[in-house]
Amino acid sequence: MATSAQNLSQIIDELLLAKPGNRADAIKLLADKGLLPKKLLETPKEKKVSRFASKAAEDFAEAKGITVPDDFKGTAANDKISVKDLKGLAEPPKKKVNASPGAQQFARDNGIDIETVTGTGENGKVLLKDVKDLVTASAEPDVSDDKTKISPSAAKLMKQHGWDEDDVSHIQGSGKNGTLLAKDLAEMVKETLEEEEGSETDPESDED
Numbered sequence: 001m002a003t004s005a006q007n008l009s010q011i012i013d014e015l016l017l018a019k020p021g022n023r024a025d026a027i028k029l030l031a032d033k034g035l036l037p038k039k040l041l042e043t044p045k046e047k048k049v050s051r052f053a054s055k056a057a058e059d060f061a062e063a064k065g066i067t068v069p070d071d072f073k074g075t076a077a078n079d080k081i082s083v084k085d086l087k088g089l090a091e092p093p094k095k096k097v098n099a100s101p102g103a104q105q106f107a108r109d110n111g112i113d114i115e116t117v118t119g120t121g122e123n124g125k126v127l128l129k130d131v132k133d134l135v136t137a138s139a140e141p142d143v144s145d146d147k148t149k150i151s152p153s154a155a156k157l158m159k160q161h162g163w164d165e166d167d168v169s170h171i172q173g174s175g176k177n178g179t180l181l182a183k184d185l186a187e188m189v190k191e192t193l194e195e196e197e198g199s200e201t202d203p204e205s206d207e208d
Contacts (some may be wrong), residue, residue, distance in 0.1 A: 011035050053080035060086050099126035106131045151175055153182035161192055 011030055020026040030036045051068065052058040053076035060083050061068065068089065074081030097104060099114050103126045107114040110131070117134055119126035148165050150158070150173075158168065171188065173180035 007035060051081055053082045057081055057083045064090050066090050102128040103131045110135055149179040151179050151181050154180045154185055157182055157185050
């Protein structure tokens with residue numbers, strides 16, 4: 001309701017008569033008398049202050065499920081948190097490795113922690129040869145016989161296809177103590193047969 005001159009006069013009279021000790025008592029007194037506008041009776045809503053510098057940053061944090069520590073201060077104005085800050089929280093900066101790209105790639109390919117390798121390069125930089133030397137040094141010595149152990153059935157197959165031990169040396173035997181079995185040669189037999197069939201159907205193979 002609008003506060004007219006008459007209402008204002010009533011308010012003053014009530015305050016002079018009751019002499020409330022504080023603002024809260026005064027408001028209650030006037031509210032009970034129906035002399036206050038509704039806006040004054042409404043509890044002011046507390047304005048929520050966002051920690052984020054923008055709506056985009058707020059949406060990014062929610063989409064990525066990023067939990068911002070309570071004591072974290074952003075780099076935007078008034079310590080507000082930007083998208084850049086959130087990316088840093090989501091993916092902490094990678095530690096710089098003192099190693100050549102080739103050494104890092106070789107270490108990854110061979111499942112080696114590059115930080116465990118002692119570098120011989122300038123300022124202790126890990127070089128490719130350092131990683132290769134580590135792989136060579138850690139390799140288990142071959143204590144098995146130089147000759148591949150071959151079962152009778154596998155030997156028969158080898159003779160049938162004209163293969164020697166060198167031809168099958170790359171195949172890991174599945175028998176006892178690594179003995180090569182006939183089934184271990186199945187894939188090699190299949191490839192040989194396919195090659196033979198291909199050569200028979202190739203018209204160029206019949207030409208002089």
